[in-house]
Amino acid sequence: MIDCCSQPGLMAFDDGKQRLLNAITPLIDLQSNSSNKPNQEAIPIEEALGRVLSASIYAQVNVPPMDNSAMDGYAFAQSSLDDSEELKLIGQSFAGHPFDGVVGRGQCVRIMTGAMMPQGTDTVVMQENVTLIDKDSDSSLKSIAFNHKTKYSDNVREKGSAVKSGDLVFSTGKKLAPQDLGLIASLGVSSVNVVRKVKVAVISTGDELQAAGTELAPGQIYESNSIAISSMLKKLGAHVKVYKNVADCKEAITEVINQAKQSFDMIITSGGVSVGDADYVKEVIESVGKIEFWKLAIKPGKPFTFGTIDNAYFIGLPGNPVSAIVTFYLLGAPAIEKLQGLPASEPTRLTAILDNDLRKKPGRMDFQRGVYRVDVKTNRIHVASVGNQGSGIVTSMSSANCFIVLDREQGNCSAGDEVIIEMFQSCLLG
Ligand code: AMP
Ligand code: MG
Numbered sequence: 001m002i003d004c005c006s007q008p009g010l011m012a013f014d015d016g017k018q019r020l021l022n023a024i025t026p027l028i029d030l031q032s033n034s035s036n037k038p039n040q041e042a043i044p045i046e047e048a049l050g051r052v053l054s055a056s057i058y059a060q061v062n063v064p065p066m067d068n069s070a071m072d073g074y075a076f077a078q079s080s081l082d083d084s085e086e087l088k089l090i091g092q093s094f095a096g097h098p099f100d101g102v103v104g105r106g107q108c109v110r111i112m113t114g115a116m117m118p119q120g121t122d123t124v125v126m127q128e129n130v131t132l133i134d135k136d137s138d139s140s141l142k143s144i145a146f147n148h149k150t151k152y153s154d155n156v157r158e159k160g161s162a163v164k165s166g167d168l169v170f171s172t173g174k175k176l177a178p179q180d181l182g183l184i185a186s187l188g189v190s191s192v193n194v195v196r197k198v199k200v201a202v203i204s205t206g207d208e209l210q211a212a213g214t215e216l217a218p219g220q221i222y223e224s225n226s227i228a229i230s231s232m233l234k235k236l237g238a239h240v241k242v243y244k245n246v247a248d249c250k251e252a253i254t255e256v257i258n259q260a261k262q263s264f265d266m267i268i269t270s271g272g273v274s275v276g277d278a279d280y281v282k283e284v285i286e287s288v289g290k291i292e293f294w295k296l297a298i299k300p301g302k303p304f305t306f307g308t309i310d311n312a313y314f315i316g317l318p319g320n321p322v323s324a325i326v327t328f329y330l331l332g333a334p335a336i337e338k339l340q341g342l343p344a345s346e347p348t349r350l351t352a353i354l355d356n357d358l359r360k361k362p363g364r365m366d367f368q369r370g371v372y373r374v375d376v377k378t379n380r381i382h383v384a385s386v387g388n389q390g391s392g393i394v395t396s397m398s399s400a401n402c403f404i405v406l407d408r409e410q411g412n413c414s415a416g417d418e419v420i421i422e423m424f425q426s427c428l429l430g
Contacts, residue, residue: 092109
């Protein structure tokens with residue numbers, strides 16, 4: 001039996017995604033070499049987590065800036081050992097407190113991890129591999145005897161061994177992770193040029209919607225899409241303004257959209273794009289902008305809509321909470337990433353063994369919610385359905401950690417079948 005909500009000729013998910021992404025121009029031309037790009041801003045590295053570089057970063061310094069010790073031990077010149085297996089201890093080099101003399105033949109210096117190699121030394125022996133000979137209480141008469149052989153440059157971290165001055169460290173279009181910020185700081189760089197935040201208006205529509213924290217009148221429900229969608233947007237690094245609970249009326253929707261289109265790169269609505277008598281959003285967009293496509297052969301989220309309103313992109317999410325979250329994740333998030341200048345990335349899909357039967361009618365590509373786990377005995381990935389796949393069952397997204405991706409023409413699946421899963425990426429995680 002074919003899916004009741006599928007229609008012949010419904011646009012395939014991949015085609016819709018491609019059309020949407022093709023229509024989007026990134027905020028910044030990352031190929032341009034100009035240092036004065038529009039939509040670029042310089043920000044301190046403390047604020048740069050998750051932001052996208054709009055200019056490449058070249059190292060102006062060596063990391064490390066000087067030869068230093070990788071161990072706690074003793075620094076000396078390897079050639080000293082040609083004469084004697086014992087070296088006289090003449091001083092110390094601590095991290096941040098270098099030895100400020102020259103180490104001669106037959107001599108060594110106590111050295112700590114990260115401390116600068118003293119002049120005249122080229123090798124470090126670990127303290128565990130020598131015996132300290134304390135001939136007298138007078139410390140000037142201490143020496144070390146070697147228990148192990150060493151090689152030239154043992155345990156020395158060479159200047160520039162991590163990064164050389166002049167190296168290209170990051171190219172434009174790089175989204176900054178915590179470890180990248182650490183690397184940038186290690187270059188002595190305290191601010192970076194990034195693409196400005198994408199500005200997004202999130203508008204929930206529906207006469208039945210009430211804000212959490214208030215009393216419900218008969219027929220009302222608590223509004224939940226705006227916080228879920230705006231939270232995903234924030235995780236993606238966008239700037240968000242929420243317009244809550246716009247009435248199911250053409251004038252009200254037109255007014256808020258006309259206001260939002262002036263200040264935002266993207267307008268995202270939820271609700272009102274289906275075929276009900278109070279679904280006005282699509283009609284409004286047709287009058288104030290242009291619909292690129294309406295409806296995709298996907299489940300959940302068939303009424304997904306994409307268009308433009310003057311210079312703003314428009315995404316119409318279905319109202320059902322699960323449909324809204326799933327379609328924003330699948331189609332809205334890649335659109336935001338393209339606007340930010342990130343290179344296109346394909347979702348990571350893996351094969352998993354299904355632990356239970358699944359119902360699926362041919363006609364629409366299905367993104368069922370599942371929980372994957374790795375079987376420690378077989379090292380294979382298994383996946384189980386979260387149960388009820390209804391698009392209003394908000395618990396299903398919260399208990400899932402992946403989508404079970406079922407092809408458009410696929411029918412029911414049985415336990416033991418191999419299926420494709422897509423693990424939730426960061427914007428769906430806490
Ligand atoms: P619609 O797409 O407007 O027909 O809405 C479909 C279903 O989703 C209806 O049951 C709505 O009450 C519900 N819904 C719409 N918008 C929201 C929202 N922002 N928060 C929670 N539920 C919603
Ligand atoms: Mg509605």
